[in-house]
Amino acid sequence: MEPTTTNIEKQTAAGVDVTTYDALVIGGGIGGEEAALNLANMGYSVIMVEKDYSIGGKMVHLSKVFPTLDCSACITTPKMSETIRHPNIEILTYSEVRGIEKDGKIFNTSIVKKPRYVIEADCTGCQLCEQACPVVVQDQYQYDLVGRKAAYIPFSVAAPRVAAIDIENCTLCGACERVCPPNCIDFTMKEEVIDVIVKSVIIASGFELxxxxxxxxxxxxxxxxxxxxxxxxxxxxxxxxxxxxxxxxxxxxxxxxxxxxxxxxxxxxxxxxxxxxxxxxxxxxxxxxxxxxxxxxxxxxxxxxxxxxxxxxxxxxxxxxxxxxxxxxxxxxxxxxxxxxxxxxxxxxxxxxxxxxxxxxxxxxxxxxxLPQNNIPELFKNEVLELDEFNYVKQTDKLVNPGMTTIDGVFVAGTSSGPMDIPDTILSAGSASAETASYLRRL
Amino acid sequence: MNAKKQLTVTILKKTRKASESGKESIKAYMRMKKKILEILKEESKTIPEIAKEAGLNIDEVTYYLMSMRKYGLLTVANIDDDDEYYYYQLKQD
Structure with a gap:
């Protein structure tokens, strides 16, 4: 069972400042999870922003890993679960960073949380909405080989395991709402802008196929x-x-x-x-x-x-x-x-x-x-995040501080800095989190 | 409970139209589902057999048949004598 109350809600209730975090991690794939967990286990507060409905990145969709042929999902799902349950990590799924402005030693960050039309804290992942939905469109998590519903759980080991409504293909028939036992489908949800202050940023947004x-x-x-x-x-x-x-x-x-x-x-x-x-x-x-x-x-x-x-x-x-x-x-x-x-x-x-x-x-x-993701530099409004000649995030001190970028306090992990396999991504994320911790201690 | 549920979709309907692509996908799925279920009513068949009998595009039959299997309407039976095509059958209740 995933927690029914988000960390932000718990901390707000406890009177804790939830607008300031030690680190912002952009991307919830294996690199982002590794970096976030390393920092969180050192006691730093982390906010992770994931554009998809679930964390896990591409690794969770793989069959096995090479050369050991270990089950990919069996390796990554415990890490996903640990990330989502960690008290020092706040996760915003189906969200995107809109802008980051450096102001002295802090970064003012604007995050857009898009509506999934399901109240995350209340959804039990029962899939009754999915059964009731009459729409069948191509399932992007199966790379279009089979159909999925417009009301659906993204994939079986999604974290959080919460339904979402594909509003672009929804006929607004209301069938999902009528069958939802916890009454958690809410078509009045709107896009939400969340402003937070972070002291450091780790770019772990991965790659494009x-x-x-x-x-x-x-x-x-x-x-x-x-x-x-x-x-x-x-x-x-x-x-x-x-x-x-x-x-x-x-x-x-x-x-x-x-x-x-x-x-x-x-x-x-x-x-x-x-x-x-x-x-x-x-x-x-x-x-x-x-x-x-x-x-x-x-x-x-x-x-x-x-x-x-x-x-x-x-x-x-x-x-x-x-x-x-x-x-x-x-x-x-x-x-x-x-x-x-x-x-x-x-x-x-x-x-x-x-x-x-x-x-x-x-x-x-x-x-x-x-391929690299090209939109990362646009996020930084008053600083220049340089890219290398192949359009990956430029590592300014590749041998000694491989996580370092052209912006002080912004680090890069995993395939945001270049093509690499899963073990190298985890090593890279480890390095980026260590460099981030070192930076935070010096602040 | 239902009053609140109906209310939220009703509210959105005031500002947003039902998706045309969603409507088209329902029509296409229902049309294919009806034909495939009809053909499989008597006996299990392979995808090429279904496509031929129904006069349908074979890759569309594969896509929709696999979607029907995913949602529990069909199950896989045995494979043909040449080990090429599986037979699919209606799910037995």
Missing amino acids: FDAKKIPQYGFGKYKNVIHAMQMERQLVPTRPYNTVLRPKDGKMPDNIAYVLCTGSRDKTIGNPICSQVCCMYSIKQAQLIMGALPMADVTIYYMDIRAYGKGFHEFYIQTKNMGVEFVKGKIAKIDEKDDGDLVLHYEDIENGGAPKTATYDMVVLAVGV
Whole structure:
């Protein structure tokens, strides 16, 4: 059971000043959670702002992590729960920072809390509203592979596990309100502006996935059996959209699956010349998981270079090869669809003379890269948060103080500073929180 | 209790219209649901069989059938002899 009263409400009742916090953490993914918990456990007060309905970021939607194949949700949900219950952490979900102004040693911060049309403290997560809602639209948490209702719990392990109304698709039929046992659906909710004072800021807003439609020759969005890696990730979790790994076009169980690495990474033509750090390894991980889910399936990975650089990564790569996954060094030129939904890959076979070749697959997974979030500097109204040449938050002292940015008192954690995997994100968040604590002690 | 519930949606209705996309999604879902339930009334079928029998776009059948499965209207039966397509059936009460 999640707490039924928010920390702000409890503290207000106790006469505590709730408008001042030691740290503002922007983003409630694994990096933000780690940084917030480190500071909170040191006794600092933290306000976390998460744009989504739930904290957890992208990690909570993954199947397993590489190279250990530990269950991703099993690792991250206890941390989500610890974050949401911590007495020193106040969390605002479905909220966005509108502006931050530095004033001497403090930051005046304006936060917008958008209406979810459900009273968070009263919702029990019973899902009766979801059952009653007649609307079915694409489920963004399943990356559009299946439908969801307009009144819904975002996903099964959401924290807080509270329903939300998708007002853009709501027909205002009132069915959800009529069945809600605790009477917590409230269509009169309005956007709320919350002004707080913080002494430091940690940017942990994460990354954006590359939009595969920007490479039209791969056919994503046009050919239903071309999916991106997060869609395959969802097909491999227990809360999957289908009963097993299936083709979205016709529900066929695929016999052979191809991966296209570096989709949207190391590609100047789409404006992202750098390596995304994670695509090789998550593709290798997914290949192993597919072989578990579909023992008869063949998996082929088309790559430019395999970058298995971390602890245990190379061994994991060799293990995957030994399991029978085929690796082909070759850049994909284009993908065509046949009448039966099969896909023809046109590629350059680099290791065999570079000749153009074709191969046919039931399904193609695009290993999409990661991109920076571009709106972060706009949040700072009277200071300049500089970005690096790849549009990630600039680290001014990368070797000694990797969390430091161009604004004194503002720190960066995780993939806001560049592409990295989960262990590196946690290390980065640890560093940012230590630097923030050091800064706060010096104030 | 219901008086207050109805009141909040009534209040919003004064300033906001019902979503057109929401209305369209209800129509589309109900249309597909009716056809799929009708086809599966007698026996379990695969997605291509349902699409062919109903004259529907196969990827739409997949999407809506999986949504119906998610909300408990259908269950998965066995797979066909070629190990390619699963059969889906109405949920037995």
